[in-house]
Amino acid sequence: MTISETPAEALTDPRILRPAVLDLGDALLRPWGRALDVPGGIVPALVAASADPDIARWNPLSTIDPAAAEAYLDRAAARWADGGTAAFAITDSVDGTLCGNAFLQWSNRADGIAMVGYWLLAAARGRGLATRATTAVTRWAVETADARRIELYHAVRNEASCGVATRAGFPYEGTLRASYRYTDGYQDEHLHARLATDPE
Template sequence: MRSRSRLSTPPAIPAGALAAHPQPVLAAPDDIVLRPWEPSDAAVFLAAYQDPAIQQWHTRQPASEADVNDWFGQYRRSWEQEEGASWAVTRSGDQMLGRIALGSLNLDDGVAECGYWVLPTARGAGVAPRALAAVTAWALAEAGFHRLHLSHSTRNEASCRVAIKAGFPLEGTKRSEAIHSDGRHDMHLHARIRGDS
């Protein structure tokens, strides 16, 4: 658990509140189930990063199944240390469709960042918006977060559509914020706060 300095206001989410429970399994329409990663997912996870679109927008990439299993271990520790959460997006808990994550958790302010990708075979079917909506519903209600945000390249129109469909309005553009394989990109910032309709 991270050490905390003294706050003049109470934390939005008390330290230990998330880690006191196992990372939840979340359900979304059309038999979509978000669950923690399992060792048996490693081969499909590694294969996902051979997809050109995932490579284009996600510059950190595993090189082997051993790397993937290291990542899965980091995901477990991130949950235990209340620093992040990563889910396999699946059909009925079995067929892997993609990944969704919460990172940069700030429990004091109740703020977290979202990220996601979907396998090529699952694109265009509304998988990512449903998964993002499921994580959002849990995070802004049961988990106690107040604000979730996400960023994507201004050239990544598919990610922009996902954010809008899941109720994350565009807040602005962060100029030259991220480096991709073809250079620096401006990034769109989307966010949703508790109470948004």
């Protein structure tokens, strides 16, 4: 909601990201928050996720202790309430364990441009979850929030993420030089993007 909007106007804004549950069959995408129920508790699961070497390298989490994990959950809930960011926990449909994260946020809401991202825990890799979650979140944003263009960025050296982008139907558009600071310094990134008008 911008400063000039009233609550009534905000309710009719087609580009507000509203909480939803997306079903992938073997996994569910559920909004992050303190009420999220996973075996062993969501806070310990987030603390453990922050220690995963690949997550720490490519998508570092600020959830290294319980207080930081709780703050992460509170931020995710606040961003859902604002309608500008949709952060989904990916959980297993059978045992409810945490598998990863998929998110989408507006980079230019007025123009319908959003950015999508993801991370997966080691035990959840190899099932195509990142690709399917990215596809589902993108479709959801196009169908329910009038997203026009969805962009996906990843470090050039992150070949697994490049594969996810390609399989999810995000064509490569170019290389952005020294565009993002990772734990080991600024790195070049690939830009992939998908338009609402692109075929499935």
